Amino acid sequence: MNWKVAINNFKQYLQLERSLAKNSVEAYVRDIEKLESYSLTQDILNPLKVQTTDIQLFLRWLGELEVQATSQARILSGIKAFFNFLLLEDEIKQNPAELIEAPRLSRKLPDFLRVDEIEEIISAIDLSKPEGMRNKAMIETLYSCGLRVSELINLKLSDLFFEIDFIKVVGKGNKERLVPIGNGAKKCIDIYVNEVRNHQPIKASFEDFVFLNRRGRALTRVMIFLIIKELVAKTTLTKNVSPHTFRHSFATHLIEGGADLRAVQDMLGHESITTTEIYTHLDRAYLQSVIKSYHPRP
Template sequence: MDWKASINNFKQYLQLERSLAANSIIAYIMDIEKLFSFSLTQDILNPVKLETKHIQLFLVWLKDLEVSPSSQARILSGVKAFYTFLAIEGEIKHNPAELIEAPRLSRKLPDFLHLYEIEEIINAIDLSQPEGLRNKAIIETLYGCGLRVSELINLKISNLFFEIDFVKVVGKGSKERLIPIGGAAKKMINLYLQEIRNHTPIKTGFEDFVFLNRRGRALSRVMIFLIIKDLLSKTNIKKNVSPHTFRHSFATHLIEGGADLRAVQEMLGHESITTTEIYTHLDKAYLQSVITSFHPRP
């Protein structure tokens, strides 16, 4: 089986058996195509001929191309999945990538916003403009539910279960999860739906999307970034703020308030608890208060 056939079969496996989202499949295939490009430099025209030493050289090749350690780790994960597939198909007996360790990653903590900074951003919204209520509902939802930007722009009216204070979102890998929604976010979404969205001409196919632009279509990721950038310019906040910053603030504030890490993991939609642990950084004042309150000899 040559590279082209192997990659095509792997793609079908991801689609039909793993039921992965389209973007995830594209990412996997792009990673394997990088391995294919490397294999040509080694005159290896069949993926089953690659050995562990070749994959180790592949990682060095990626490093020489100045691919970041985090991207190297992601690509290696894709390569392992590819060879797991080949093993399932009986093309190989052993996965040559199985025991290769990913590059060590530095866990850089992204910025988070203090509550007063979130309030400053919300207060910068011009509610006299038609998009004001929508933008306030967007910020309250990002912070109140800890959504990814993709989950926000794809939020559906049919998935708002306000009678039980939950919303349903579709996260990475097309996985659905229920998230509690607080009173502030729920209030603003209702106001936006009743006062603004009900009077917006909606294009066919977008009837169930919560957040719409002036043309009656779903908002794009870029538009959410631009909304936040515009609001930030009206404040004194100097941090690098993106939609993810509100998600990070959501998790940080929950944990600072005493929330269980497993509960936060569930709300964020993380498969592994280790992914959630990055959100457990706490400011020095909070750590000092913990020592003062709970250590027997503070």
């Protein structure tokens, strides 16, 4: 068996049996093609001949190319899936990657904004322009609900349940969740929708999208990044602020205010609580207050 046949069979397996999304399948294939390229330089023409030491040397080679540990871990995960497939097909007797440990990942604390810094960004918005109220509504929503930028641009009018103070969000993997929305964000969206958006022409199929560009279409991720970058440039802030920074700030401020980590996990749409934990930049005073409040022997 050569690499091309094995990779093509693996791709069909991911598509037909695992029913993975197109982007996920392509990511798996790209990672295995990296192993293929390396293996061919070592005269390993048959993937069934790959040994554990070959994969270890491949990972060391990635490290020498300064491929980040997170990318190495993802590639190794794909390699394990590839050889598990070959094992499932009885092409090999043992997965050569099975016992290889992923590189240790450093958990970088994400940047977040203080409340006054968020207020400074919002104050930089020029509300005399038609897009001003839209931009204010978007930032208020990002911070009020902790949305991902993809969730913001795909938010629909039919997802707004203001009568019960919730919005419906479609997150990763098309998973839906209900997220509470604050009065400030509700008010801004109401003003934008009823006093600005209703006066602009809207293209067919975009009638239900909340946030629109001047041509009446849904905004793109890049446009949201540019809007925030331009606003921050008008402030005294020196931090690197992105749409995700408001999500980090949402989670951080909730946790520091005493919110339950599980509740924050649900609102962020995280499958694992360990993902939520990186948003908690809790200072020692807060941690001490938790011990004193909840430990039976403080």
